[in-house]
Amino acid sequence: MATVTASSFASTSSNVSYGAVSSVSEPKTGYKKMGFGKQAMTHNGLRALNTVDELRVKIMGNSIARQARSKSFNSTRTGSRPAGTIVCGSGMNLVFLGTEVGPWSKTGGLGDVLGGLPPAMAANGHRVMTVSPRYDQYKDAWDTEVTIEVKVGEKTEKVRFFHCYKRGVDRVFVDHPLFLEKVWGKTASKIYGPIAGEDFKDNQLRFSLLCRAALEAPRVLNLNSSKYFSGPYGEEVVFIANDWHTALLPCYLKAIYQPKGIYRSAKVAFCIHNIAYQGRFASADFALLNLPDEFKSSFDFIDGYDKPVKGRKINWMKAGILESDKVLTVSPYYAEELVSTVEKGVELDNVIRKAGILGIVNGMDVQEWNPLTDKYTAAKYDASTVTDAKPLLKEALQAEVGLPVDRDIPVIGFIGRLEEQKGSDILIEAIPHFIKENVQIIVLGTGKKPMEKQLEQLEIKYPDKARGVAKFNVPLAHMITAGADFMLVPSRFEPCGLIQLHAMRYGTVPIVASTGGLVDTVKEGFTGFQMGGFNVECEVVDPADVQAIATTVTRALGTYGTPAFTEIIGNCMAQDLSWKRTRDRW
Ligand SMILES: Nc1ncnc2c1ncn2[C@@H]1O[C@H](COP(=O)(O)OP(=O)(O)O[C@H]2O[C@H](CO)[C@@H](O)[C@H](O)[C@H]2O)[C@@H](O)[C@H]1O
Numbered sequence: 001m002a003t004v005t006a007s008s009f010a011s012t013s014s015n016v017s018y019g020a021v022s023s024v025s026e027p028k029t030g031y032k033k034m035g036f037g038k039q040a041m042t043h044n045g046l047r048a049l050n051t052v053d054e055l056r057v058k059i060m061g062n063s064i065a066r067q068a069r070s071k072s073f074n075s076t077r078t079g080s081r082p083a084g085t086i087v088c089g090s091g092m093n094l095v096f097l098g099t100e101v102g103p104w105s106k107t108g109g110l111g112d113v114l115g116g117l118p119p120a121m122a123a124n125g126h127r128v129m130t131v132s133p134r135y136d137q138y139k140d141a142w143d144t145e146v147t148i149e150v151k152v153g154e155k156t157e158k159v160r161f162f163h164c165y166k167r168g169v170d171r172v173f174v175d176h177p178l179f180l181e182k183v184w185g186k187t188a189s190k191i192y193g194p195i196a197g198e199d200f201k202d203n204q205l206r207f208s209l210l211c212r213a214a215l216e217a218p219r220v221l222n223l224n225s226s227k228y229f230s231g232p233y234g235e236e237v238v239f240i241a242n243d244w245h246t247a248l249l250p251c252y253l254k255a256i257y258q259p260k261g262i263y264r265s266a267k268v269a270f271c272i273h274n275i276a277y278q279g280r281f282a283s284a285d286f287a288l289l290n291l292p293d294e295f296k297s298s299f300d301f302i303d304g305y306d307k308p309v310k311g312r313k314i315n316w317m318k319a320g321i322l323e324s325d326k327v328l329t330v331s332p333y334y335a336e337e338l339v340s341t342v343e344k345g346v347e348l349d350n351v352i353r354k355a356g357i358l359g360i361v362n363g364m365d366v367q368e369w370n371p372l373t374d375k376y377t378a379a380k381y382d383a384s385t386v387t388d389a390k391p392l393l394k395e396a397l398q399a400e401v402g403l404p405v406d407r408d409i410p411v412i413g414f415i416g417r418l419e420e421q422k423g424s425d426i427l428i429e430a431i432p433h434f435i436k437e438n439v440q441i442i443v444l445g446t447g448k449k450p451m452e453k454q455l456e457q458l459e460i461k462y463p464d465k466a467r468g469v470a471k472f473n474v475p476l477a478h479m480i481t482a483g484a485d486f487m488l489v490p491s492r493f494e495p496c497g498l499i500q501l502h503a504m505r506y507g508t509v510p511i512v513a514s515t516g517g518l519v520d521t522v523k524e525g526f527t528g529f530q531m532g533g534f535n536v537e538c539e540v541v542d543p544a545d546v547q548a549i550a551t552t553v554t555r556a557l558g559t560y561g562t563p564a565f566t567e568i569i570g571n572c573m574a575q576d577l578s579w580k581r582t583r584d585r586w
């Protein structure tokens with residue numbers, strides 16, 4: 001069988017060539033007609049397929065090509081492959097769909113996963129594409145000049161695809177004013193709404209368009225990105241839809257494509273990164289989605305809340321769960337939690353129980369988060385030099401945020417979106433209980449305005465001890481991860497959490513709430529400190545949780561500078577936290 005090794009991708013830079021395109025007319029495609037026009041693009045790297053039939057011929061050819069390839073991979077490598085056949089390596093054609101894809105767009109961990117997991121899957125021999133919105137004029141992604149037309153709401157929208165090839169992955173960006181003109185690159189804050197907590201009114205249309213485009217991309221983009229794969233991905237595809245924004249993909253697949261004989265064997269995996277965001281809307285909005293009535297029951301949902309309307313509504317995530325072939329989430333413990341109670345499953349526990357769920361713990365992007373090469377930190381280090389580097393990095397961090405510079409004071413960091421999930425409100429109440437210790441604390445986050453205000457108060461209340469930075473600041477996130485001694489993760493719930501993974505790789509000891517992936521990834525006394533589970537009610541700050549933070553922080557500070565602390569740092573840094581660890585399960 002053909003195998004593609006990680007190292008063969010490691011050095012692969014993009015060899016996508018779009019050639020001379022100036023005189024090429026645009027292929028206008030209309031799904032309604034199921035034809036893609038006859039104007040094939042003549043540039044080297046990419047052309048639009050002429051007809052659906054042509055696509056089918058290619059796919060049939062592909063299975064023949066695959067049989068031949070299993071006899072001799074070398075002949076494929078040396079270029080004897082017939083032009084236009086799809087080469088799938090030994091793996092599958094994977095198409096990840098998400099609203100965030102790092103480093104191009106990110107408000108949090110979803111962007112990290114869509115950034116880091118696909119290259120790991122590519123290195124495992126799969127052909128991998130990600131599809132996400134083009135929120136900015138990305139300087140590294142080129143116009144494929146392939147356009148399609150899709151029905152969104154009551155209108156037919158023209159969508160254009162941009163593309164680049166990085167780390168073995170075809171990164172496809174969906175270009176439409178609903179994304180770029182709304183967001184203009186402000187992807188840390190404006191992907192979902194004008195401000196945190198407020199959604200764009202047309203989000204259903206935006207994400208409907210995204211799902212429609214994602215179903216077209218594997219068919220219409222004739223990608224020749226690497227020497228291992230060529231031609232369109234075709235129909236033998238596994239889609240990996242991520243979170244509620246992508247829940248329409250399995251629905252459109254079943255409603256629009258499969259009845260026409262297209263994507264017959266395609267499968268959809270639906271990955272839940274956060275059950276807290278489900279996409280609940282008024283029932284009447286079902287009409288916007290352009291789905292047949294038989295899908296209504298998958299969306300139908302009743303809750304006791306008035307938002308966005310009282311009582312009966314539609315729930316995108318529910319439909320994503322029910323209409324997909326496989327439901328995944330980002331850690332085994334979170335998978336258990338989701339089906340354990342109504343509260344932890346956020347009223348979808350019964351639906352998930354019915355569908356079944358598999359939890360696979362997240363990996364982290366060890367390329368972006370590497371203490372030996374980190375472009376944002378002043379000293380580079382690994383496990384053998386961590387004790388020398390940490391004091392320098394700590395001093396740089398203290399100076400950066402304006403705290404007294406003193407390498408002997410243990411520093412605690414916090415990084416996260418300021419939502420109830422992350423427990424920053426509990427932390428704020430806990431700080432007075434431990435701030436009298438020899439300690440400094442630096443809190444970085446953006447999100448809900450009242451929580452940002454709480455952060456900004458820290459400096460006023462504890463000028464020599466605490467700083468709150470209400471900004472989305474990637475360099476500072478790296479500096480905190482490297483320069484702090486402890487990383488506090490006081491989440492009410494945490495599907496997986498990447499902060500603690502980043503921290504451990506940098507020899508920064510995590511102090512975590514015992515929930516979700518924090519349970520799976522941080523071992524009490526070995527790689528960090530567990531605080532116990534917190535009250536998941538978001539409206540209250542439970543005094544017991546405040547106390548748990550204070551007690552555990554004091555306990556952790558007690559180990560600072562001891563051989564036990566050094567051992568924990570060593571244990572943290574000795575782990576393989578990369579996607580390699582979990583990609584086989586995926
Ligand atoms: N102000 C700021 N400035 C700079 N960087 C910031 C920042 N605030 C957050 N970040 C970054 O955003 C990422 C946060 O990732 P997490 O996985 O911890 O949480 P999130 O809740 O967003 O993700 C959800 O999805 C992921 C992926 O599945 C799950 O791990 C997680 O549990 C789930 O809640 C980190 O890379 C962090 O550095």
Ligand SMILES: OC[C@H]1O[C@H](O[C@H]2[C@H](O)[C@@H](O)[C@@H](O[C@H]3[C@H](O)[C@@H](O)[C@@H](O)O[C@@H]3CO)O[C@@H]2CO)[C@H](O)[C@@H](O)[C@@H]1O
Nearest residue numbers: 100107108109110111192196197198199243273274277
């Ligand atoms: O990567 C970080 C997270 O990004 C996603 O979460 C976003 C969510 O999907 C959006 O719907 C929106 O959430 C807002 C929600 O819709 C609104 O009703 C209100 O409750 O405020 C929410 C926050 O603004 O923004 C979320 C990001 O902030 C992704 O779904 C998560 O898995 C990721 O954790």
